[in-house]
Amino acid sequence: MKSRRKLIVTILVCGGLAALAYFSWMLPFYEFDVNDYDVSFEKLFSAEYLRTLVPLFIIAALSAVGIVLVVKLRKQMVKSDRRYSRFADAHTSKQSGRAPKQKPALFMIVRRTVMVVSAVVLIWGGLIFGLKMSSLSLPLLSCPWNSEEMTASSCYYLSHLNELFQLPIKKILLFVGSTAASVILLGRAVCGFICPMGLIQDVMDRLRRRTKTEGIAANEKLYAALTPIKWTLVLVFAGLCFAGGNFCNFCPMVSVSPILAGISTSLYVSGFLMIFVLIGSFFKRRLFCSVCPVGYMVGLFHKVSLFRVKKDCTACTECGACYEACPMGIKQIYTERGKADVTDANCIMCGECVRCCPEDNALSLTFAGAKIYSSSRKKLMSGCEPAEKVRR
Amino acid sequence: MGKYNIGLDGGSTYLKAALIGKGRVIDTEVRNTGIDNDGTARKLASELCSRNGITPSEVGCIMATGYSRKVLEVADDDISEITAHAYGVRLTAPEEYRPGMIIDIGGQDSKIIYLDERCAVKNFSMNDKCAAGTGKFMEVIAQILETTIDNVGPLSLEASNPCDINSTCVVFAQSEVISLVARKYDRRDILAGMHQSMARRIVKMMKKAEKGGDILMTGGGALNIGLHKAFEEELMRDVYVARYPQFNGAIGAALIASERG
């Protein structure tokens, strides 16, 4: 019964997307008269660059308006609720206090640095270092329309399978080989470490945390509701090319990466969807990752990837902190009571669960069997350490 | 390093002593506890030695157990009855006994000890608040029925139509027995009924999950053939009786002592 309802929702969303695509000429930036693919390193520092960025600014502004509207609306709702009305002021960001916070772990610093570096490289890499590795593909959602990517994104040929088979055999082998290698070596760690789309969403999430705005808590129902959307996107992603369409017209990333590289290009529906992604990821961390078709495809091979999440089931107290912290809403990580390996198809190796786990060594991230990040109560409680250090 | 070891079991009514050496029971002795526990124990120990031609220097560790174990200063150390009984089984159980459970019917308490395959205590339950189901209970009833404790067992075997005795308390059971006597019931039937009710009570203490292995009866109560039969009937399976049932605790204590030199 449930899956039938999901199917219906999937079909409806498909129809919605089709209608959106059909009427998208009414949206801003639907199509430019001329697409300007001409970029250079110098262009990044010219006034012209600012002009190319205008669509991005509009998208950001619209998202900001959307976020503010949602926050205001929510506050109105809180005020009218009998139970919560008196706490309406406690919700605001003007409070000075800060909740105890643990010191950042090395893993997290490394992850964030890698994300920023890879985002820079994937957007401006070609301009900085030249196009040396462009025949390799990583399974990312970093737009291949941006010709200045350091490496190519597999997403283009994955969503244009009919074009893939027209390529010379050497290119096909390179594409399949490099994609498969990164799927095995990294798995969905590419989402957590490399994907620029992930970085954008993480930045939105940090913004929310800074402003102490209430987010959407982990809830199975939410993830169940997202499933049909995921199916739609996977369907559109893999199947549209055979129907003569182009997934890139829907892909939100088209509105970010090429523009940042200085390319002026038509955005079709993507700019519109990007607003949704930005608002969504502001309130729910990595919301798009839950529906991302590329991530889904990589996730299919999670059993062979070298990054693993390991759990010591006796050390676990089932406190659910990992589940609350998990941006992908993976529940089994705290309910699992037998297996040592809790790597899930949705896991993006962001390490949040390990960071929030209060039990020593209950959760750990491993790469090819070697532990790279383990949970520790001492680290978790580091925000509550007494001011003066104990003298021995 | 002595060749022999003595175990002393200071029970509520009797003080039991056992002398063991070379892995077997050499001699046992029992005496009324009296007022001077320690003195009685010393007397018992020296009596056992002289009777078997053993000098005190040949006796190694002495271990006390039972109710008054703390006051027996002649002993080097003491151990609880539960552990002692479990150990005693190694020497007193019949050959074919597979360790599983011990039912110990003592003077003032009865206990059930669960053993694993190596005769180590797995768990135990005790009836230590109430005298029902103990040797004392049998004594009281025997007195009412004008017989002695030794005759209780054989007499009850002659019963043709055992009575129901449902009271669980000694005092209440006593009055129940008196009323049965007044109603001219045969005392053999009353005794058989008493054994049945005791067995029922003790079986109730057992855990159903732990009925693996065989059942061994120890303690003074095991000398009572009627009670033994009642247990077999109640449990519907074989119940073994230990050799030297009364001395099982003392033998166990001596056995533990032998491990200490």
Next chain:
Amino acid sequence: MLTTAREQERKARQDRRFVSKETQTAAKYLRRIRELSGAPDGFDTFIDTLGRVYVDMKGADVPQGQKTIGTYCVMVPQELVYAAGAVPVKLCSGNYTAFSVGDDIAPRDACPLVKAVAGFRQTGLMPVYEDCSMMVVPITCDCKKKIAGMLGDRCEVVTMHIPAERGDDEIDRFTEQLYDLTARLEDVTGNRVTYSSLAEGFRRVGRAQYELSEFIRLKKQLPCLIRGTHAMTIMNAAAYMTADKWSEALHRVNSDLRKRAESKKTVTGRKLPRILLTGSPIVFPNMKIPLLIEEMGGIVAGDETCMGERGMYDPPVITDESFDGMMRSLANRSLRPCPCPTFADNSQRIYRLKQLIADNQIQGVIYHVLRGCLVYDFEYRLIEEELGRLGIPVIRLESDYNEEDVEQLRIRIEAFIELIKLGQAPEKRTAPRTGF
């Protein structure tokens, strides 16, 4: 109503007797704890706190002008109470004298803890209880439900519904309850709970939890640096101390334990059988079981009881730094990691026990059941089976709040300790014997 002077006098006499009996028992147990060897430096603070409440009959040590809020379960988040500018005290009782009073009020099969609480309510003599501006009673069992009603006619009472499952919806609903509780707390104290004050509450309790996790880390060391009875006393004293004072005092204890660890000074010279105590709550002054274990030559190397380590063990993990996120982290902490048998899940505690057994190298488990505490009794079978598979002996001790069963408990505990000891190599006797 007391109308005549004579009746008033009689009541006064009865009260005096109650107080003298209560203080005597409490003082006796404090003395027995004090007499145990190997108390760490700074331990006296905890003894003094318990003495203050039970022997001197004074209220909890609360800063001037702050109200006290009575709590009846560890599932009440202390952070909220601190955020509202009040001080939480844990009122679950282990008092023998109050128990005997409450025995007449509550039905026979009610658990002694609830009977003791009923006894204190009946006499109205215990300042810790009488000082409370409000009481928060999570409904963890039927007895708690009825006692909440009983307490309600003396004092403002907030009940909290504890769900049987711990899914997402239950956490949502419990968060709503926490909001309601916060509103009631605000009304009673007159302070507003704001983001800053809640964060401050988190910080204060977090500081105590930091010290506790240090303490637990030190406690794990082999051989033992501290006796379990002392550790349990420390945890019990937390009920009547502010988090600040408690963490300060525990900090002193921790630094002494660190010194002990460095100088290899352990609490006893010999290797003692290491016992884990779990089951129904063990509340001061009902310390007969841990005291018996240590007096009979064992050592309580771990405890998994709610007035013991479990009470403050799990920290709230803030995964979302908003006000709502903090409330949710409290709800999550209260329900999910709690191995309390009030939840339908019977297996969670087994994992916790297995971890404690591995951490503290436990050799035997004593399962304490308060008479009438059905939920704990239910789980015994499963735990016995599971631990049996690990080869860890388990014994179930049922007891009540009185001293009549001490001898029976003693023989059980003694045999249990012997059982563990016999697994170890015995000491040899060497001196030659000359006579009897």
